Amino acid sequence: MAKKERELIVGLDIGTTKIAAIVGAVLPNGDLEILGIGTHPSKGLKKGVVVNIESTVKSIQHAVEEAEIMAECEIGAVSAGIAGSHIEGINSHGIVAIRTGEVTAIDVDRVIDAAKAIAISTDKKILHSLAQEYIIDNQDGIHEPLGMAGVRFEAKVHIVVGSVSAAKNIVKCAHLCGLEAEDIVLEQLASSYAVLSDDEKELGVCMIDIGGGTTDIIVFNDGAIRHTAVIPVAGDQVTNDIAVFVRTPTHHAEELKVKYACAISEMIDPEEEVSVPSIGDRPERKLARQSLAEVVGPRYEELFTLVHNELRRAGFDDKINAGIVLTGGSSRMEGAVELAEEIFHRPVRLGSPKNIKGLIDIVRNPIYATGVGLLIHAARRRHQYGGGLLDGSSISVWDRMKGWFSNNL
Template identity: 50%
Template sequence: MARREERNLLVGIDIGTSKCVAVVGQLMPEGNIEIVGYGEAPSRGMNRGDVVNIELTTQAIKRAVENAEHMAGCRAQSVYVGISGTHIRSLNSAGVAPVRAGSVSERDVDSVMDAARAIAIPADQKILHVIPQEFVVDGREGIHDPVGMHGVRLEAKVHIVTGSISAAQNIYKCVESCGLKVDKLILQHLASSYATLLPDERELGVCMVDIGGGTSDIAVFKGGTIRHTAVLPIAGNQVTNDISVAFRTPAPYAEELKVQHGVALPQFAASHEEIEVKGVGDAPARRLSRLTLAEVIKPRYEELFRFIRKELHRADWYELAAGGVVLTGGAAQMPGVIELAESVFELPVRLGVPQNVGGLKEVARNPACATAVGLLMYGRQNLPQVPAASGEGIGHWFGRISDWIKGSF
């Protein structure tokens, strides 16, 4: 639609286990993104990143997008969509190729990237991203842009992310059923990192954890690039379930208790504070101490953080995360979560909110919208690059490297 092109709008959709979020961002002339539209809808057709009901998921996407379109005064045609789930796999790989003409050309880089991604993966998996970590020219390491360098042997080190073919196709089907085209399917924690991490953290070494409703997504950065990713099936919905069982209250009321009164550390709740807990069916409501609620919530968050620490140790990245841990996502906003995380990780921990975006404050500074905002940032960085008249220059080759990050979908 011409109106969308003239305003340079980008649309991101985060299809979560508990809610679907759509965000519309306008690309400003100076390159910044202004959030001009936001919409959300309850999500009942997803479970831990997988589509379990096509119709319900489609309805949630349609409702969220319509709300965002109405606010932005536009009509979305194509969108960037996040993907996560326990089916996500990742590994580091390397490829080697000869330098044909004495100095590294764009063709040589394409060849070495093809060699790095030529790995055996299960038949039900598809490569989502091939992300360059560094290039090596004749043994010289730490090169980010090898084009033009002299040498005879070029090596590429990359991080490869794969996902279930059927899971991806189901997401495509739901989005396309709403009359939308998928610009790109993007790993959710990669998108969240675009929105929340600072350059110094990426360089020094940092672990970002996006705690959603169904999964907790882990991404480790070092030396300015991604080094490790993982997905854990423990997140905010497990906390809600614990409250529901312990207080014998339906899940919707348990979620309401968690959001309105939940704290992750007992010292954040006064013993005299009381909350009303609705009963099941015709059972009367009861009044319980808020301190009791905190004592139910704390063990589940502790368990999650211990699993994350164990994963970092397993992947040998715990000692290298000198920049600490960044927690983002809706379930990271609860009072006491940051303090509890610091005691478990024994590292500095901060709350990750979207950076360097303007517009709607309830979106631009909201950890629950980090993935959706990150999708816009990913889309901005990977827009088609127009090379200079000479066809050379750092900007042109940076655009080429960005193209490789796009992966296969």
């Protein structure tokens, strides 16, 4: 089949450091094939949130054009990600009576709606309502309630709320690029589709997506989402620390970080030195790699400790038997996995997108976890790819969100 004839789907990851547009198609056998990818440095975001529409639009346009050329297609609609400290995850509970003696799709919508009746501030709206489990007449642990007999129907639901203006700005940026944002998906939820296995979600796992602006956390247990959180500390802070310590411009600090830094100073040969360009006309200097690690290590340690405290506070520290999965660009730091193992006392692995076909050599990189996850989300929405409803209710996130926006996008 020619590429142009297939129905294409697109994931648009609007990150703090880069924008990635990933184009794919669902093959007749159900596999997801990546056909094109475009990336561009992102300038208009701060800590996961759009703060400059014009710069963001330019970056999206570049990324989308690149992806279009590679996939030989024209992109019209995308699934976009959302992140930032405004995101809140809340566990809620709904109860309804089963009207006809057997659970129908309408009952599922009603019970999810009942769980969504929570107090949220006026500037926020519900982005996702993710069913954790259903309970029918006190029988818990039900995942597929349709057709089951009973009287009393309960649902445990993880509700994700986010700022209306943050979501509106994402939709507006896409709109100004001539794109329709079909869906807006929590970034760590998207990344989890790309990097976690069903076994891990069943056993209990915490995925930590360490990007440039934010560190996004998602916890699964018994196959359901139990907790989501965002920590506004990530790779950009590490780069800033290096820039201040070494007194070098940020782009040099970024290069030093990616090429030579390490999260555990003991892993570095004390004799090893690297050249550092100075500010202005001053000559290059030599810097011990170990001192670079001594700057980076404490920042990663602080970050993992913040995540650990969050897990303890939320009561999930002892419910992640499959351990920790690190993803996002900053998870690629040398020694990050080993340091995380020391802090969490759990097995830790690096998570890259998997179970995909096509440009795997490019996208098998933690940087693309969110982009590929958004693509998987879009594929499931359009083709019921991989089975299962994404959201707790049968109404798509976007259909529910449409009411938030006025026509003047």
